[in-house]
Structure formats: C-alpha cells, structure tokens
Amino acid sequence: MRLGNDVAKALRTVGSGGAVVYLATSSLEGNPNIVGERFVTLYQEEYILIAEMFAQKTRVNLNENPVGAITLAHPVKGRTWEFSGPATILQEGHADGEVWEGLDVAEALAEWGDWATKEPPSEVPPDIRPPALVQRGVIALRVTHAADYHPERAGRPLSLA
C-alpha cells in the first residue's frame, strides 16, 4: 500500500531529534522479538527501510519467517501507527538485478546502505549513541497493512495515503 507524506515526515526526523520505531518479528514457531530502531525511512512510498546494525535475532527470524510489524515509538504525537507486511534484509552480495517485492535491491542499498554518511546521527546524545555505526545492510518491510495501535482502536485498519 502507498503511504503519504505524513508517514515520510514522521519516520524521517533524524537530524531534528530522531524518530524511533519498534520492529517486531517472529520465529516460525511463534517466538516474537521486538527491538527499537533509530535509523528508519519511508522509501518509494510503500517500503520502510531500517539500518541493519547487527540485529541478531531479527536476522534469524527474517531468514526463516520473512514478515514483520513496525510501530512508531517516539515521538508519537497521536501517530499511533502499526505497519506490517513482508520483510527481509538487503545486503551486498545479492545477484545483479535482484528485485524483492518490487524493490530494486541495488538501488535501495546505493541510497541507504551507508546511513552514517548519508545522515550522521549527530543529534543522538553521547550516552545512547552507538559506539560506531557499523551497518551490514538494510532491513526492508513492504507495507501491505497499516493499523491503529491506539488502545481504543487497536488493530483497526488505517488509511495513510
């Protein structure tokens, strides 16, 4: 599904305070995993990209069960959004011309494979800044469903085009 400018703005606030999302994945047997992610952007209106910085269990889960759910964690400001859909990890070494869920892997990596250079995390306070931004690819989620997580509307579909 296509997402609009409101989502792009909400996710790409790095440089002006930082947006944080949670990425939930699961093993095939149903053991969930949830981890906060700071380097995130909307890409080509229907993909959410996150810098892959050695998220060990996320990688294991996506390798066997390529689906995920992303919730906006901070700042929320009424944007109680959950996005879900197929998810994977893009990284160097894919075959030439590789396309995942309609996304050109090489193109996405060329733009977001080196987050630290493209958007240095200078606004992140030193006590929570990663000691080094070592990135080994990009986590990609194609948004096929958007839902509200507000307590009174949890799980209800959202239209954010």
Place this chain on the structure above:
Amino acid sequence: MARLTPRMKNWLTGLGAHIATATSSGVPAVVVVESATADSDDTLRFTLSAQQLSYVRANLAENPRVAIGPGGIGSVRAAYQFKGNGLIEGSDLVVTVDEIYSTKPGPEAGLRLDVLPFDDVLTFESSRWRDDGPPR
C-alpha cells in the same frame, strides 16, 4: 527465573511498553500500553482496553510467548527486551518474564542479561546509563 532491576521496572511502569505477540505460525501483532505494574521481580501486569484484548486474545490463546520493549523515549534510553509467557486475567495481560536482553546498539546488542549475576546486571546498568527511570 529472570529478575527485573529497579531501573527496568521504573521505565516499564512509567512509560509502558510495546508488546509483541505472534500467532503460532509466526505472524506478529503489537499492542502498546502507556503504563504497567510490576507484581514481583519477574512478573509484569499490563491493563489492556477491550479493543486491545480483542486484537491479541486469539494470539495469546494459541501462543503465550510475548516480547516487550519499553515505551516512549524508553525505546531509546531503556534499551532492553523482555520475553516471557503472557496470560489474560480479566482485562490484564500478566507476563512472567523469563529472558532479558540488552538492545543497546553496538557490541552489546542481544546480550542476555538474565543469565548474569544480578549484581553484574546492576553494574552493567550503572556504568552505561545515568538515570534510574524516565524523567519525573
């Protein structure tokens, strides 16, 4: 048995959590709560709305495993993940935590904390963060 530190409890009770559930075949779904109660050193209680219960009841009925991350700015400043089994009690989700991980970016991402001596976990926290919970 996992043992929550005072700092962990303070962040969860102060700002709530994002709680991931999954179907038994691994499809995740998340509910977000703004506060929590620590019933004991390993048990957390989250009061869910009727709509939240409706959203995750089926998941929890077939698969009790949950994963929890601290809410709000805790998503950055309280870089933990808690895992355990969830049980619906009335309108509450009660989670018995049996695994605790650091999610601090860098070499400590994924470090399992609940298997360390408790004093070592306290030392780990105090050497990395200056707060004992969210701003008051």
